[in-house]
Amino acid sequence: MKNKKLALYAALVCTWLVCVPQVALASDENILKDPSFELQLAPDQGGWVLFDESRFASDSARSGQQSMFNWGFSQNVAFPPFVVGTVSGSYQEFPAAPGSRWRMTGFGVAPNAIKGASAFGVVQVSFFDAAGKDLGTVETAGSKTAKARTSNQVNARTPAGKWILLDTGIVTAPEGTETIQAFTLYVDYSGSNIAQGVYFDDLSLCALDDDDNGQLNCIDNDS
Numbered sequence: 001m002k003n004k005k006l007a008l009y010a011a012l013v014c015t016w017l018v019c020v021p022q023v024a025l026a027s028d029e030n031i032l033k034d035p036s037f038e039l040q041l042a043p044d045q046g047g048w049v050l051f052d053e054s055r056f057a058s059d060s061a062r063s064g065q066q067s068m069f070n071w072g073f074s075q076n077v078a079f080p081p082f083v084v085g086t087v088s089g090s091y092q093e094f095p096a097a098p099g100s101r102w103r104m105t106g107f108g109v110a111p112n113a114i115k116g117a118s119a120f121g122v123v124q125v126s127f128f129d130a131a132g133k134d135l136g137t138v139e140t141a142g143s144k145t146a147k148a149r150t151s152n153q154v155n156a157r158t159p160a161g162k163w164i165l166l167d168t169g170i171v172t173a174p175e176g177t178e179t180i181q182a183f184t185l186y187v188d189y190s191g192s193n194i195a196q197g198v199y200f201d202d203l204s205l206c207a208l209d210d211d212d213n214g215q216l217n218c219i220d221n222d223s
């Protein structure tokens with residue numbers, strides 16, 4: 001029995017030690033799991049859900065040894081729609097209440113300059129109701145196209161190899177909201193006929209208090 005207790009104690013200490021670097025990388029209000037992609041947690045452990053051309057990457061990192069790489073291959077074709085493209089990414093989901101305010105930030109880099117006007121990497125937040133319907137945001141209400149709030153872009157005008165801050169600004173959940181999803185995304189409908197993409201690292205998703213202007217503790221500049 002004593003050995004079992006010792007083993008449990010050791011496991012708790014190890015868990016705490018493993019968690020320390022992650023906490024140190026993020027602000028107190030960042031609710032994302034593994035925001036720097038160092039742990040590569042499975043989705044059932046609260047980790048990132050990857051889709052399409054996405055992978056954890058060790059060949060480029062803003063902090064630690066790992067990042068998220070979303071990429072794609074867009075090409076022109078001789079028949080409608082004449083350009084085939086890619087939407088690749090990763091996301092995490094959390095409960096969210098109507099009227100709650102959020103801000104997502106992160107850093108993105110393209111190892112080689114992005115080619116084409118319709119190719120870019122962003123971070124994005126989307127809100128959904130209990131049935132899983134995409135609700136958009138209060139700020140985008142009335143728009144027929146913008147169902148989410150996206151950040152500024154890593155795109156053809158971004159210098160190659162330069163990590164830039166991506167920021168959605170403050171986003172308000174609309175009526176009926178049950179969940180929020182926080183994404184890294186790479187979209188490519190450039191028809192450039194090359195494989196290209198964007199690395200993401202040091203992400204943050206913050207729920208803002210009523211008196212919080214969104215400037216506090218939401219951007220992880222220290223890592």
Ligand SMILES: [Ca+2]
Binds near residue numbers: 065
């Ligand atoms: Ca990292």
